[in-house]
Amino acid sequence: MVLPRWVPLLVGLLLFAFGIYRIRLFARGKKQEREPGARPPRTGMGIYGLRGTHLAFGIAYILAGIFLTMHAFGLRLFPNR
Numbered sequence: 001m002v003l004p005r006w007v008p009l010l011v012g013l014l015l016f017a018f019g020i021y022r023i024r025l026f027a028r029g030k031k032q033e034r035e036p037g038a039r040p041p042r043t044g045m046g047i048y049g050l051r052g053t054h055l056a057f058g059i060a061y062i063l064a065g066i067f068l069t070m071h072a073f074g075l076r077l078f079p080n081r
Protein backbone atom coordinates (compact mmCIF):
# COMPACT_ATOMS: atom_id res chain seq x y z
CA MET A 1 0.00 0.00 0.00
CA VAL A 2 1.37 3.38 -1.03
CA LEU A 3 0.60 6.49 1.00
CA PRO A 4 -0.67 9.56 -0.82
CA ARG A 5 1.93 12.29 -1.19
CA TRP A 6 0.07 14.69 1.13
CA VAL A 7 0.31 12.39 4.19
CA PRO A 8 4.10 12.55 4.71
CA LEU A 9 4.04 16.21 3.66
CA LEU A 10 1.44 17.02 6.33
CA VAL A 11 3.28 15.02 9.01
CA GLY A 12 6.59 16.67 8.05
CA LEU A 13 5.09 20.14 8.33
CA LEU A 14 3.55 19.28 11.71
CA LEU A 15 6.93 18.03 12.94
CA PHE A 16 8.56 21.23 11.74
CA ALA A 17 5.95 23.38 13.50
CA PHE A 18 6.28 21.41 16.74
CA GLY A 19 10.07 21.79 16.59
CA ILE A 20 9.69 25.56 16.34
CA TYR A 21 7.29 25.45 19.29
CA ARG A 22 9.83 23.52 21.39
CA ILE A 23 12.57 26.03 20.60
CA ARG A 24 10.21 28.88 21.52
CA LEU A 25 9.56 27.16 24.87
CA PHE A 26 13.31 27.06 25.43
CA ALA A 27 13.70 30.75 24.56
CA ARG A 28 10.68 31.79 26.62
CA GLY A 29 12.12 30.09 29.71
CA LYS A 30 15.38 32.01 29.34
CA LYS A 31 13.51 35.30 28.84
CA GLN A 32 11.37 34.78 31.94
CA GLU A 33 14.46 34.26 34.08
CA ARG A 34 15.87 37.69 33.06
CA GLU A 35 12.73 39.77 33.59
CA PRO A 36 12.43 41.20 37.10
CA GLY A 37 9.05 40.67 38.71
CA ALA A 38 8.01 38.08 36.16
CA ARG A 39 6.04 35.07 37.22
CA PRO A 40 8.37 32.12 37.89
CA PRO A 41 8.45 29.58 35.06
CA ARG A 42 6.35 26.48 35.51
CA THR A 43 9.01 23.91 36.31
CA GLY A 44 8.54 20.26 37.10
CA MET A 45 5.15 20.02 35.43
CA GLY A 46 4.81 18.07 32.21
CA ILE A 47 6.59 19.49 29.19
CA TYR A 48 7.68 22.57 31.17
CA GLY A 49 9.89 20.40 33.40
CA LEU A 50 12.10 19.51 30.45
CA ARG A 51 13.30 23.04 29.74
CA GLY A 52 16.92 22.00 29.32
CA THR A 53 16.09 19.62 26.48
CA HIS A 54 13.69 21.83 24.50
CA LEU A 55 16.43 23.10 22.22
CA ALA A 56 17.81 19.63 21.41
CA PHE A 57 14.41 18.09 20.77
CA GLY A 58 13.30 21.16 18.81
CA ILE A 59 16.24 20.79 16.45
CA ALA A 60 15.59 17.05 16.12
CA TYR A 61 11.92 17.63 15.26
CA ILE A 62 12.82 20.29 12.71
CA LEU A 63 15.34 18.00 11.02
CA ALA A 64 12.86 15.11 10.97
CA GLY A 65 10.22 17.39 9.47
CA ILE A 66 12.62 18.64 6.80
CA PHE A 67 13.70 15.12 5.82
CA LEU A 68 10.11 13.84 5.72
CA THR A 69 9.04 16.80 3.59
CA MET A 70 11.98 16.22 1.24
CA HIS A 71 10.95 12.58 0.96
CA ALA A 72 7.38 13.62 0.11
CA PHE A 73 8.72 15.68 -2.81
CA GLY A 74 10.73 12.74 -4.09
CA LEU A 75 14.22 13.67 -2.90
CA ARG A 76 15.89 10.57 -1.47
CA LEU A 77 18.82 10.97 0.90
CA PHE A 78 19.70 7.28 0.77
CA PRO A 79 18.47 5.82 -2.53
CA ASN A 80 17.74 2.11 -2.81
CA ARG A 81 20.53 0.12 -4.40
